[in-house]
Amino acid sequence: MEFRLASLEDREIVENLWAYCFEPKNDPFFQWYFSRCYKPNNVLMGFIKEQMACLTHLNPYTIRLRGQNIATSYIVGLATHPAARRGGVGGKLLSAALEEMRRRGHYVNILMPSKAGFYQPYGYELYCHQWRETMSLDMLRPLSDRTVHYGMITTPDQWELLAAVYDVYTSKLSGYAVRDELSWRCHIEGQLAEGNIAVVFEGARPIGYLFYQLGDPTIHCGEFVYTSYKGKKGLLGYMYNHRSQGKEVQWNEGIQDQSYRLYPDGRTGHETMPFMAGRIVDVCGILSSISYPVDVQTEVQFSIEDTLASWNNGMFSLRVVNGKGKVVPIANAEVSMKMGIGALALLVFGAMSAAELVYYDKLSGSDASIRQLDKIFPACSCYINEWY
Structure with missing residues (x-):
């Protein structure tokens, strides 16, 4: 070809x-x-x-x-x-x-797989799931907040209202898309071509927004973001106000959210959705680009197997000092820690710890080396909501 x-x-x-x-x-x-x-x-x-x-x-x-x-x-x-x-x-x-x-x-690549099993043999692993919530509109009343008020986004010129909410929502997360003015305008234009955008305000301050489409019994929300639980309740209250226009609402949100524990009926409508897969394009490039815990100073050696990218095959040494990493290929060394390129992606994105990867037969190594990896790559709460 x-x-x-x-x-x-x-x-x-x-x-x-x-x-x-x-x-x-x-x-x-x-x-x-x-x-x-x-x-x-x-x-x-x-x-x-x-x-x-x-x-x-x-x-x-x-x-x-x-x-x-x-x-x-x-x-x-x-x-x-x-x-x-x-x-x-x-x-x-x-x-x-x-x-x-x-x-x-x-140095990394992301994709939204329609079937993860097709991509996993090629080194792609799911790093981000989302909650997919489906709830009858009638059930939203006890979860709503009537002290907030609402506005509509009708032009990309209002992008800063959404950015203020998104920046707070993602501030403690990893793996999310960084959005500038140009990307926000593009997002808003795309949503307005298909549906609507509503904003929740507390006073003059935006505390939540959602993208949604009307026309079906199920109101679908493509983006559901808030700065606080009050903001989330404001969004649910806004959806409650649509009882004459639908029967239920379905939305996705970051899997770090635990308010499902407070739902009136947690037995139905609460499921995970595999959302985004990640892959390492260049081992040396990405390990030299990310940050590491500043209190960790160590060196680890490992081997990588990559069936698609030959430049990633081999043995590497990663030295971490003062929050920065230096990685170089090594040769003629005895390396006990081994993993595929997909396992390294899960470590880098923060979706799984080294100990968890050992449990699922994705990584092998001595107990001491696994503990080192867990210090170098602490697990993260991952989120992303880009659809194209």
């Missing part, structure tokens, strides 16, 4: 494959995405005998990972033409995408 980035002349075949696999061209999201988000130099295409067989979009993002802003590529719209399916094309496309990401200096 041959791979290359799309050119301006490729737009029609890129749109055609997206429309074939995902939304049709007359769908509002399709029209918005290809008018506002699509950039040909972020689309990697694969060809077999000059016929386009597959492609994926490598949308650039910045995520906050262990206290540092990290440039990343978000894989969306990965699609294979039906004539090329069942031939290992997906793995070849992912391998070529990793090479392109490394060239761009993107």
Whole structure:
């Protein structure tokens, strides 16, 4: 196979494959995405005998990972033409995408898997789940707060109201997308093309917002963010006011939230949703970029197995001093600690501890080396809510 980035002349075949696999061209999201988000130099295409067989979009993002802003590529719209399916094309496309990401200096990669089992053999592991809550509108009354008031977002110029809430919500989390004015405007435009945005206020201060769509018995909320429990109750109270327009509401929120313990009926409507997978693109690059606990000074050696990115295979030494890490490949050393590239992703993103990875047969090493890793990579509360 041959791979290359799309050119301006490729737009029609890129749109055609997206429309074939995902939304049709007359769908509002399709029209918005290809008018506002699509950039040909972020689309990697694969060809077999000059016929386009597959492609994926490598949308650039910045995520906050262990206290540092990290440039990343978000894989969306990965699609294979039906004539090329069942031939290992997906793995070849992912391998070529990793090479392109490394060239761009993107040391980690994220994607939202429709089926995690397809991507896990390629080194992708789920680092972020969300709660998916479904609740009858009638049940929301005892969970609401009537001391707040509401407003609507009608233009991207109001982006700072949402940013103020989002920044508080994510302040103690990891793995989330860093949003600047441009990205906020893009988010708001995309939501307003499909639905509505409401804001909860306490006085003049915004304490919650939600993206939602009306028209079905279930009111779907695409983003549900708040600065405090009062803000969350304000959002639920706003939804309660829609009893004449729906029967239930469904929303996603960070899995760190524990207010489900206070719901009137916790037996139904409360489930986890696998949301985002992460992968290491470049071991040396990412381990040299993130922050570490400042009270930890140590050195560990380990080996990595990566079936897609040959540059990540081998043995490495990571030295941590004053919150910074220096990692170098090593040779001719006896290294007892071993892991696959997916296990390292779970450590770096903070989704699992080293001890947990040992329990699930994802990592092996001496007890002392595992304790070292747990100090270097303390577990984090992970969150992200980017859909494309």
